[in-house]
Amino acid sequence: MPVLQAEYLKSVSEQIFLRLGASEDESRVVSEHLVNSNLFGVDSHGVIRIMEYVKGIRESTIRLRVQPKTLKELGCTVMISGEFGFGQITGMRAMRIAIEKAKEFGAGIVGVRNCNHLGRIGEYPMIAAQSDMIGAAIAKGPAIVAPYGGKSRMLGANPISFAIPANKEKPILVDFSTCTAAEGKLRVRRAKGEKIPAGWIIDKDGRSSTDPSDFYKGGSILPFGEHKGYALSVMIEALGGLLTGAGSLTKIVGVNGALMLALNIESFSTISEFKSEVDELIRELRASPRAKENDEILVPGEVESREYDKRIRQGIPIDDPTWLEIAGIAADLKIDLKDPGAKAQGVRSVPAS
Amino acid sequence: MPVLQAEYLKSVSEQIFLRLGASEDESRVVSEHLVNSNLFGVDSHGVIRIMEYVKGIRESTIRLRVQPKTLKELGCTVMISGEFGFGQITGMRAMRIAIEKAKEFGAGIVGVRNCNHLGRIGEYPMIAAQSDMIGAAIAKGPAIVAPYGGKSRMLGANPISFAIPANKEKPILVDFSTCTAAEGKLRVRRAKGEKIPAGWIIDKDGRSSTDPSDFYKGGSILPFGEHKGYALSVMIEALGGLLTGAGSLTKIVGVNGALMLALNIESFSTISEFKSEVDELIRELRASPRAKENDEILVPGEVESREYDKRIRQGIPIDDPTWLEIAGIAADLKIDLKDPGAKAQGVRSVPAS
Numbered sequence: 001m002p003v004l005q006a007e008y009l010k011s012v013s014e015q016i017f018l019r020l021g022a023s024e025d026e027s028r029v030v031s032e033h034l035v036n037s038n039l040f041g042v043d044s045h046g047v048i049r050i051m052e053y054v055k056g057i058r059e060s061t062i063r064l065r066v067q068p069k070t071l072k073e074l075g076c077t078v079m080i081s082g083e084f085g086f087g088q089i090t091g092m093r094a095m096r097i098a099i100e101k102a103k104e105f106g107a108g109i110v111g112v113r114n115c116n117h118l119g120r121i122g123e124y125p126m127i128a129a130q131s132d133m134i135g136a137a138i139a140k141g142p143a144i145v146a147p148y149g150g151k152s153r154m155l156g157a158n159p160i161s162f163a164i165p166a167n168k169e170k171p172i173l174v175d176f177s178t179c180t181a182a183e184g185k186l187r188v189r190r191a192k193g194e195k196i197p198a199g200w201i202i203d204k205d206g207r208s209s210t211d212p213s214d215f216y217k218g219g220s221i222l223p224f225g226e227h228k229g230y231a232l233s234v235m236i237e238a239l240g241g242l243l244t245g246a247g248s249l250t251k252i253v254g255v256n257g258a259l260m261l262a263l264n265i266e267s268f269s270t271i272s273e274f275k276s277e278v279d280e281l282i283r284e285l286r287a288s289p290r291a292k293e294n295d296e297i298l299v300p301g302e303v304e305s306r307e308y309d310k311r312i313r314q315g316i317p318i319d320d321p322t323w324l325e326i327a328g329i330a331a332d333l334k335i336d337l338k339d340p341g342a343k344a345q346g347v348r349s350v351p352a353s
Numbered sequence: 354m355p356v357l358q359a360e361y362l363k364s365v366s367e368q369i370f371l372r373l374g375a376s377e378d379e380s381r382v383v384s385e386h387l388v389n390s391n392l393f394g395v396d397s398h399g400v401i402r403i404m405e406y407v408k409g410i411r412e413s414t415i416r417l418r419v420q421p422k423t424l425k426e427l428g429c430t431v432m433i434s435g436e437f438g439f440g441q442i443t444g445m446r447a448m449r450i451a452i453e454k455a456k457e458f459g460a461g462i463v464g465v466r467n468c469n470h471l472g473r474i475g476e477y478p479m480i481a482a483q484s485d486m487i488g489a490a491i492a493k494g495p496a497i498v499a500p501y502g503g504k505s506r507m508l509g510a511n512p513i514s515f516a517i518p519a520n521k522e523k524p525i526l527v528d529f530s531t532c533t534a535a536e537g538k539l540r541v542r543r544a545k546g547e548k549i550p551a552g553w554i555i556d557k558d559g560r561s562s563t564d565p566s567d568f569y570k571g572g573s574i575l576p577f578g579e580h581k582g583y584a585l586s587v588m589i590e591a592l593g594g595l596l597t598g599a600g601s602l603t604k605i606v607g608v609n610g611a612l613m614l615a616l617n618i619e620s621f622s623t624i625s626e627f628k629s630e631v632d633e634l635i636r637e638l639r640a641s642p643r644a645k646e647n648d649e650i651l652v653p654g655e656v657e658s659r660e661y662d663k664r665i666r667q668g669i670p671i672d673d674p675t676w677l678e679i680a681g682i683a684a685d686l687k688i689d690l691k692d693p694g695a696k697a698q699g700v701r702s703v704p705a706s
Binding site: 022049072074075076078079104105106109111118127130134147148149150151152154162168172174176202206224225226227228229230231232237238239240243244245248249263264265266267268269274277278280281284289290291293294295296297299300318352 | 533
């Protein structure tokens with residue numbers, strides 16, 4: 001399994017998108033987003049997605065060199081269309097608009113439709129946190145989860161994320177799907193021939209299963225936390241899906257619909273006071289008595305940020321099949337994997353559509 | 354066990370608060386809120402709370418005839434102090450301000466501190482839904498929940514609620530605490546000498562327990578949905594607690610801190626279109642294939658609204674100890690339980706502080 005440096009992976013990814021006709025900005029933003037997901041340990045939303053994006057570009061479900069469009073605007077709320085460009089471009093734009101609105105109005109809420117894969121949802125609230133604001137995002141995705149008590153794929157994985165800035169500590173980052181396990185985890189377990197814990201999925205007949213391949217034979221993932229996780233998922237169907245016009249349940253236009261929020265801390269408190277208090281909250285939780293002596297109490301986002309620090313130092317392990325596929329695409333596009341940034345001779349870039 | 358009509362219970366409750374010196378408005382709003390909780394089947398937040406509110410009034414932790422005060426205002430965001438009046442008065446005011454802001458700015462977000470018990474959190478977003486808006490609320494409460502991996506009471510029950518209006522269907526109502534079980538449920542099981550399911554609580558040493566009395570001997574309730582429910586709870590500590598200035602973890606001023614949101618549907622869609630789509634979402638979920646033939650697929654809020662319809666028709670069962678306590682307070686205050694609204698002779702009402 002190759003272990004690759006983040007900068008190298010970004011460069012390979014950027015070259016792939018550039019040579020398929022994406023703009024420099026698109027190539028950079030999307031590549032940074034993907035590699036960031038790997039850095040945070042969320043490999044299911046990392047460079048493994050390059051293949052699906054390349055396919056999207058070739059089949060024109062991902063449109064290149066388009067700009068998100070504002071459809072509606074009322075005070076602090078804005079509705080935008082991603083125009084079926086890269087989801088990451090749409091998502092970044094949405095959160096940036098929310099932050100601008102929050103500077104003026106105390107809060108900004110932006111709805112998104114006509115949107116391709118947004119990638120790792122936690123990325124967007126973190127932009128707000130970096131601007132000393134509180135960020136939140138929910139996203140409706142393709143139906144792969146059964147309702148509580150049901151046995152069919154009706155709900156999306158429907159992630160929810162919050163980022164809360166701290167002072168000396170890293171921001172609190174809440175970022176999870178409202179189902180038991182991301183589909184990517186099932187894929188990995190299946191590839192390794194491993195079982196999964198009971199309670200993650202049901203087979204096509206609604207029976208509990210520990211065999212990940214049952215999901216791929218028409219089974220469904222279950223909501224996390226029983227009726228409570230289910231309730232959150234339904235809320236996301238209504239707000240991330242219907243309110244934005246992206247659609248709900250099995251009917252969805254594009255890959256994601258989303259709602260993003262930026263909240264101005266100064267509306268309620270002062271930035272310095274709030275951030276110091278968040279530090280204290282984090283430290284008190286961490287220092288509180290442990291159920292098992294050798295366990296740790298972590299705050300949300302800590303697993304990811306530790307992985308980030310480790311992978312920045314040690315590199316990002318990419319499993320062999322994924323790297324083979326990426327290297328194959330790169331070779332097709334005449335990218336020199338020893339020096340991905342080098343100008344290839346005689347390569348005709350695909351014209352923008 | 355007496356089974357009492359909602360109107361009768363409201364009248365008894367109103368008279369109790371009136372005779373303790375509360376204003377007509379306070380007495381009515383709080384009594385309606387409590388009885389509504391009983392109607393929705395959430396008895397832990399119903400008239401059982403009268404005793405604690407009476408104690409609060411007598412000990413001046415609940416101040417009568419005070420008005421919530423606006424502390425800060427920026428665009429669509431407002432920070433208010435409940436001035437330690439009834440939490441329900443503060444909560445209603447907060448959501449009404451949020452709705453007004455949402456009419457003007459597309460969204461309204463209101464923070465609340467110096468706040469007594471807000472009661473059932475789901476009540477507030479429903480006001481937004483009744484105004485054809487989307488409502489949401491989170492509240493930080495007293496520490497009774499252990500962090501994921503911990504064994505001490507650090508987090509509040511920290512409920513989260515969303516209400517989404519429908520057209521012909523009842524609104525979707527998401528309303529749950531971010532822990533496995535409300536403390537009220539433990540109290541009921543303990544009173545009946547019943548066990549609780551494993552996974553609800555740990556004892557004071559952090560060991561899993563099925564004996565509800567272990568909670569009252571220094572044990573803690575667990576977060577729902579493992580690390581995901583824990584993450585939501587930490588988010589509520591930061592936003593409902595710190596951002597509002599109510600405080601976090603074991604340090605909290607008053608009983609609750611809260612953040613409420615009203616979202617104008619017209620910022621994104623049209624009210625009629627959205628509400629019809631929510632109807633469809635509800636119906637499709639309900640009609641989707643069931644895991645077990647005899648089970649039902651319910652939408653969030655349906656359990657509560659069915660209980661409401663039933664209790665409106667058949668009355669509200671109040672357990673004997675609760676009714677005895679309420680009747681005792683009423684007798685002390687010379688309230689005629691056969692005709693609670695009747696003017697008592699010679700009763701001096703407590704002057705407002």
